[in-house]
Amino acid sequence: MSEEERLPGRCSCESASEQVYIVMPQHLNSFGKLFGGQLAAWIDIVAGVAATRHCRMPITTAAIDNLRFRESVSQNDLLVLRARVTHTGRTSMEVRVDSFVENVLNGERKLVNTAFVIEVALDENNKPRPVPPIIPCSDGEKADFEAGEKRRLMRESKYALYE
Numbered sequence: 001m002s003e004e005e006r007l008p009g010r011c012s013c014e015s016a017s018e019q020v021y022i023v024m025p026q027h028l029n030s031f032g033k034l035f036g037g038q039l040a041a042w043i044d045i046v047a048g049v050a051a052t053r054h055c056r057m058p059i060t061t062a063a064i065d066n067l068r069f070r071e072s073v074s075q076n077d078l079l080v081l082r083a084r085v086t087h088t089g090r091t092s093m094e095v096r097v098d099s100f101v102e103n104v105l106n107g108e109r110k111l112v113n114t115a116f117v118i119e120v121a122l123d124e125n126n127k128p129r130p131v132p133p134i135i136p137c138s139d140g141e142k143a144d145f146e147a148g149e150k151r152r153l154m155r156e157s158k159y160a161l162y163e
């Protein structure tokens with residue numbers, strides 16, 4: 001039996017991850033708002049945590065889709081990132097990361113960004129390695145998985161335009 005066939009499937013709730021940061025002066029751009037590159041770094045980190053929990057293997061980030069900043073974020077706000085694996089291929093995992101800004105004083109929360117991060121599992125030679133398949137265990141997760149199939153096809157067409 002191949003390594004691929006031996007891997008048991010996992011539900012996305014087994015690897016879902018959340019991280020919370022207090023926005024401090026070192027996270028701001030020169031206009032006093034959260035620097036977009038800092039948000040991208042935090043998205044990459046929490047996606048990596050969820051993907052590693054899913055596969056329990058070393059991983060690398062292959063791509064990050066959709067950096068669109070809907071709300072600005074200020075010093076002393078909380079930045080809440082929630083990540084879950086939405087789709088798997090043979091060696092890659094798609095992780096959805098929703099980022100919210102939370103006003104620490106009144107608890108009001110607004111969506112800042114939804115990103116999709118592609119993480120690839122690596123073997124000891126840094127070559128892509130098969131990952132456990134995602135097993136959708138709710139209607140919402142099934143919908144995420146089906147949408148993930150479409151996003152994968154869209155990414156392939158997009159790369160054909162860019163490269």
Ligand SMILES: CC(C)(COP(=O)(O)OP(=O)(O)OC[C@H]1O[C@@H](n2cnc3c(N)ncnc32)[C@H](O)[C@@H]1OP(=O)(O)O)[C@@H](O)C(=O)NCCC(=O)NCCS
Nearest residue numbers: 060061062063088089090091092093118120126127128155
């Ligand atoms: C990502 C990487 C491991 C892919 O290696 P590769 O030899 O090109 O492997 P493959 O073409 O077989 O791709 C492996 C998987 O990754 C997916 N993949 C690779 N590049 C991708 C991209 N840009 N977007 C989405 N998926 C991608 C493939 O679809 C494939 O998925 P599947 O096995 O589930 O079907 C390699 O390009 C790499 O190491 N890149 C540098 C990553 C890095 O350093 N990241 C840190 C930030 S710079």
